Ligand code: SAH
């Protein structure tokens with residue numbers, strides 16, 4: 163499939179701003195700017211709307227029963243709280259669910275819910291469509307970057323999952339979606355502003371209320387942004403390490419040429435808030451005959467010395483045309499045993515959702531970069547949910 167631009171839909175529809183990606187302050191300002199709300203009422207209205215959007219999950223102003231009818235109609239003229247279109251929904255035999263979401267013309271993104279991960283279940287969200295980095299074992303890396311997702315488009319992934327799981331209003335207990343991991347498509351630290359804003363929204367106690375301690379951001383090692391990630395989001399940090407020496411890591415994660423291991427490790431050691439209770443997670447993909455020897459396991463223990471860390475061993479998930487094989491199970495177990503003896507918890511991640519290409523590193527959408535002029539044209543004539551706008 164090529165680019166999904168539908169230029170046949172006329173006539174021009176107004177592009178409505180989606181309120182889901184706005185901070186409380188932005189929400190208040192947008193209400194005033196639109197002329198719908200008087201400045202002295204803005205904070206009160208913003209709080210009211212916030213709860214409807216992020217606690218109750220409503221997608222229609224008409225359902226906001228404590229807002230006057232005329233006000234609801236005015237809001238609907240200027241804004242939207244609608245969801246993006248779900249292009250495809252797949253359920254794996256192991257219960258993993260994957261959604262392909264179209265947030266705007268030509269912008270398609272995947273997210274995955276994995277039950278029994280974290281406290282109850284984790285949602286793996288995307289931060290970009292495609293990726294600028296070309297890690298050689300990663301399917302997303304074969305898809306050129308189309309663009310960064312907006313905060314609204316990141317929050318929308320959580321909303322779609324919660325719609326499907328029946329988690330509105332925000333449950334206090336027995337949540338099925340308890341954790342968020344930024345391990346979907348893209349490099350979150352190349353889109354930190356929108357990722358940080360989305361985390362502010364998702365973690366807000368009067369809304370979706372997923373604690374920052376249950377939100378993990380995974381990076382391939384964009385060292386200069388690590389400190390800002392920690393101070394702005396207080397999220398848990400995960401590092402895609404995959405190799406213990408520069409020569410091999412350069413092959414697997416080409417970003418290592420820019421930020422070699424010594425710099426990366428120094429940046430991680432300085433990550434704000436690291437402690438035994440808030441350890442950094444290292445992800446290590448097990449590639450047969452490439453990075454899985456006992457010597458490399460010992461080197462890994464040396465490299466992490468003194469760091470409060472745990473290591474997730476990820477059996478390589480193949481994708482069409484992938485150039486690697488997954489290590490044998492016995493090799494992975496031997497590797498894990500060496501790490502355990504070295505003092506590091508090192509769970510082996512059972513692959514989830516492989517049958518629907520939903521496992522780590524298997525995500526990819528058909529979106530391709532189109533010339534900005536073509537996208538502008540498409541945006542101006544196709545009605546959409548305004549998720550690109552905030
Ligand atoms: N771009 C970020 C987050 C997305 S990738 C990052 O690289 O950290 C999420 C995790 O899946 C990363 O640890 C990545 O290295 C790993 N991964 C990528 N391709 C994989 C594959 N084919 N099999 C197993 N893990 C993979």
Ligand code: SF4
Nearest residue numbers: 293297300303348382
């Ligand atoms: Fe991008 Fe992460 Fe895949 Fe590397 S592993 S190509 S950084 S999504």
